[in-house]
Amino acid sequence: MRRLLGLLSKDFTVAYRNYFFLIVFVVAALLIAATVFLVPEQLSTGTGILYTLDEVDSSLAKPVIALFEGHKEYKRLDSKEAIVEQMKKNKNTVGIVIYEEQEQLRFEVIMQGFENERSKNAMALTLESLANIGQLQAESIETVLLDKDMDYGKIAFNKSIVPLLLLNEPIMLGFIFLATLIFMEREEDTIKAYMVTPGRIKEYLLSKIILMMVLSLISTILITVFTVGIDVNWLMLIAITIAGSWFSSCMAMLLGSFFDSISKAMIWILGISLVLSVPMAAYFVPSFSPAYLTVIPTYDLMFALREAVFPGTNPAVMYRSILILAALGAIMYAMSVLSYKRSLARD
Amino acid sequence: MIRVKNLYHSYTNDSNYAVKDVSFEISKGEIFGFLGPSGAGKSTTQKILIGLLQLQRGEVSIDGKDIRNANRKLFNSIGVSFERANVYKKLTGIENLSFFAQMFSVPTEDPLKLLKMVGLQDAASKKASSYSKGMLQRLVFARSMINNPSIWFLDEPTSGLDPTTTSVIKDIIRNRQKQGATVFLTTHNMHIAEELCDRVAFITNGEISAIDSPRSLKLKYGEKRVIVEHIEAGELTKEELSLTEEANKERLSSIISAGKIETMHTQEASLEDIFIKLTGKELK
Structure with a gap:
């Protein structure tokens, strides 16, 4: 010792x-x-979505608008020009122009140009599901939390x-x-x-x-x-x-x-x-x-x-x-x- | 006190031996010089004796204990002064000695007393990093005495020291011997060996070529010669003559008979001369 x-x-x-x-x-x-x-204290790494409605029947677009309005990353603008202008100021955004064609919702996606293929594909799949939002059955997706008390997201x-x-x-x-x-x-x-x-x-x-x-x-x-x-x-x-x-x-x-x-x-x-x-x-x-x-x-x-x-x-x-x-x-x-x-x- | 028998050591674990069939015994209270040039096997032998190298072949016992089975407590009676100044540079002189004092489980010397003995009392509180080479050498020497060792290994203890300090170190070694310490002195300095050692061993290429007292070696291998200055035909003449060769002995008799000798000095071979004669190598 x-x-x-x-x-x-x-x-x-x-x-x-x-x-x-x-x-x-x-x-x-x-x-x-x-x-x-x-x-x-808070860090947002999510991409902002700027969208506008271009002559769309309000009843057709209602479910999509309701979905978008439930997320703070989504922001509605008046026109495609406004979207482009905003996107030039904030590079962490993509734009969506929603329009109607043959009583179906159609989407025009405006990207910055540096997005990779995976991001583009993810966006395409998301919008495809939105186009058929009426057929989407949310109740068929069940989320099970193994640990309900564990929420590191609050830190x-x-x-x-x-x-x-x-x-x-x-x-x-x-x-x-x-x-x-x-x-x-x-x-x-x-x-x-x-x-x-x-x-x-x-x-x-x-x-x-x-x-x-x-x-x-x-x-x-x-x-x-x-x-x-x-x-x-x-x-x-x-x-x-x-x-x-x-x-x-x-x-x-x-x-x-x-x-x-x-x-x-x-x-x-x-x-x-x-x-x-x-x-x-x-x-x-x-x-x-x-x-x-x-x-x-x-x-x-x-x-x-x-x-x-x-x-x-x-x-x-x-x-x-x-x-x-x-x-x-x-x-x-x-x-x-x-x-x-x-x-x-x-x- | 120290017994070495048929010691071999190879760094490459083959027949390329750094030390080959080395045997010697050192009695209690004896100063034994281990002399040889660099790379002769001195340090290898010493490292085996102090446990820094594993004993591969042969027998070594210290104080009657086989070092293969020796307990680390054996080091309580051993002191080692390394040639390399291996001290803690960030610690002061006194902190270095105090630290090592705590490593032994026997009564130890007062660190300041040891520093005074080697003339480092004024630098006791200075970091070792500020010491000169000679001061570091003295600190290492002082450290080797911290546990009052009865078996003392000294590797080139006066290397890099001035004549005055060398003289102090030699006196300390002699005093320790008087107190009963056994000293294993490794050096290539023949003058130190000649002055201090009771016996010396010459080692070259890992093998011992001679073991005896310096006096006996000189008597045995040194040629007795005499230098005479005398007047011959009106002029001062200087001659070096052997006292063993018949022709030289007759010549010396004739010079003495003539009665015109100015000076006459006997010439003894130095230990270095004997070393060169026996080994064919110089001590470097």
Whole structure:
């Protein structure tokens, strides 16, 4: 225990003098400021529809108009010219001119020109169904909600990105920090001096992991308190952050054991960071969950963080994530200990 | 105290040995010099003895314990001064020593006392990154004494030091020896070895070519010679003569008989001369 405390004291001092704590505070402050002041609370990514009626029998067009008026993205204008004028001002719009031909509704679609084929096809299918709106049986489509209480849509957009920040900043930054610390000590060759004391490799590595956990917790707590507030599942959030930090630290240590300088390892550090970041693509589209994405441990971790920050009814993802990260970390930790012993013998 | 028998080591795990059939024993309280040029196998042997390299073949015991089965507590009685100044550059001198003091489970020395011994007391609170090469070397040397080691491995302890500091370091080593420490000194500096070592081993190409005290080696392999300056035919003449070759001995007798000797000095071979004679290599 005395040795571990000595190692912790040394590692915290070295980290402090390398500005690790300052970097964590500054990056957290920047992210908090950006989240609170720059990212909008509401974000609309939908396309606006501008439409006009060109000599249409009102009874024929009534169901369509009723449908359009129920959506705020739809706006009725007086003429085709007005639509074109508005579209030139707002590129995120398409226009529809509704007219009548042989007692049938017809649509003329005006597009900006940059829309892809998929968008054009989707629009065509939508309008085709509108043309036959009288035959559409809405009651034949039934929507079943597996979790009626889960409504992440009610969370302000700027707060909804907090779990991504918690994934990226404390855990991924920890990966970079630890790699930096390990390579700095490798270049100093101090591990050899340590290895001729009764100290063990596992204590040496554990001290660095604890340092990274503390840095991660500082960052997580700061970001969470100043963006989302204190109404989160703290116990789980802390447990998940520790598990995530343990996983990323062990991975950085294992990586560090294969290289003798940070420049040689840099391509791997960046590559692994990139792979670990890929699951973020699925954050706002949970239905996008191909197997190659879900096997990356940060996929579950990301949703576990969201569950802890915005407590819902899916605690299973938190427990699963903690267990997986703890197990993977333990395997990499054991491999790191062996790898360090080997790499010392190589030098 | 240290026993090495038929030690082999290959970095490539084949018959290309960096250390080949090395055997020696070091008694308690002895200063044993391990001498050889760069790449001779000195560091490899030392790394095996201090556990930084795995023992592949042969036997090594320290303080009666086979290092294959040794507990890490054995390091409580071992001190190592590395040739490379491997210290934490972001920590001060005293923080470096205090940190290492915490790694041992035996009573340790006062870090400031050690820094004073090597003349670093004024730089104790400065970060090691601001130290000169010589200061770093002294810090590494001081660190190796933090646990009062009874077995002390010194790798080029005076490398890069000025003559005054070198003299201080030599005195510290002698004092530690008087207190009972066993010293394994790795160096290519023959003067240091000659002054400090009770016995030396010459190693080249991974093999030991001789082990003995510096005096015995010189007596055994050094040629006794004498330089005489004398007046002959009215002029000052200088001659170097062997004391073992018959013709030279007769010539020296005739010079002495003539009674016109101005100066006469016996010439001893240096340890470096003996090394070159035995190994055919220079110490670089």
